[in-house]
Amino acid sequence: MDAHTMTKPAVLILLGPPGAGKGTQARMLEEKFGLVQLSTGDLLRAAVAAGTEAGQAAKAVMEAGELVSDEIVINILRDRMAQPDCAKGVILDGFPRTTVQAEALDALLAENGQSINAAISLQVDDAAMVTRISGRFTCGACGEGYHDTFKPTKVAGICDKCGGTDMKRRPDDTAETVASRLVAYHEQTAPLIAYYKARGVLNSIDAMGDIDAIAADLGALVKQATA
Ligand code: AP5
Numbered sequence: 001m002d003a004h005t006m007t008k009p010a011v012l013i014l015l016g017p018p019g020a021g022k023g024t025q026a027r028m029l030e031e032k033f034g035l036v037q038l039s040t041g042d043l044l045r046a047a048v049a050a051g052t053e054a055g056q057a058a059k060a061v062m063e064a065g066e067l068v069s070d071e072i073v074i075n076i077l078r079d080r081m082a083q084p085d086c087a088k089g090v091i092l093d094g095f096p097r098t099t100v101q102a103e104a105l106d107a108l109l110a111e112n113g114q115s116i117n118a119a120i121s122l123q124v125d126d127a128a129m130v131t132r133i134s135g136r137f138t139c140g141a142c143g144e145g146y147h148d149t150f151k152p153t154k155v156a157g158i159c160d161k162c163g164g165t166d167m168k169r170r171p172d173d174t175a176e177t178v179a180s181r182l183v184a185y186h187e188q189t190a191p192l193i194a195y196y197k198a199r200g201v202l203n204s205i206d207a208m209g210d211i212d213a214i215a216a217d218l219g220a221l222v223k224q225a226t227a
Helices: 022-033 038-048 053-063 068-081 084-088 099-111 125-135 175-189 191-198 211-225
Strands: 011-015 036-040 090-093 116-122 138-139 145-147 200-207
Touching: 011 022, 011 191, 022 036, 022 145, 022 211, 036 038, 036 068, 036 084, 038 053, 038 068, 053 068, 068 099, 099 191, 116 191, 116 211, 125 138, 125 175, 138 211, 175 191, 191 200, 200 211
Parallel strands: 011 090, 011 116, 036 090, 116 200
Antiparallel strands: 138 145
């Protein structure tokens, strides 16, 4: 199954705590299935960098590791989903994160005659997440994500994908902020696992293994969910 054989645009949700590998896996699924990765974290960071009103409101909240208001995030997501490229199907990475956001997504999809193919919970141990996040860096040119130990660049300081040399580390990737982000996940986002289970679209995968092995499991699941 690829993008050409899908009957209507697929909607996939990746659920998981900070560092679970949502971004890493979403980028791999994007390449494999021709879907569009929609990361509300990336959209918010772009709004912060552009200095928009939403970005100014979000900046301090993100740096504290707390959740940005539902209103801001839902508006950003709705605008992005209205772009023509989303007709290829989307992988939601980091959205929804609250029940209010999940209900807003249901309403938005219903307006467009769409529905969720699968909500996939990436299951990980909290303890490993601090190690994953504290070693993370990203290519400033193409956004490819790396890790000092688990996914280093082939040549130090040079992006494997685009040859870029401007590597970035996120200001919220400190051990202290990761602790707040994990609390926010368990209190506000983890209840969505039951929300999607009740709707019959929940799938779970073990995301503690090696990146390529997880990608293979996830690819098989997505193939089945979009058939
Ligand atoms: P966001 O950008 O979404 O961050 P997050 O959910 O905390 O997730 P991360 O990006 O940290 O982790 P990830 O799961 O994508 O892991 P990755 O693949 O990079 O959100 C940031 C902030 O924005 C939030 O705190 C909040 O303030 C705000 N926000 C965003 N969306 C919001 C919403 N909907 N509502 C309200 N506020 C919102 O992997 C991590 C590292 O581990 C990488 O270095 C990677 O190379 C490595 N790695 C990945 N997989 C493996 C593996 N299997 N083994 C070893 N290493 C691995």
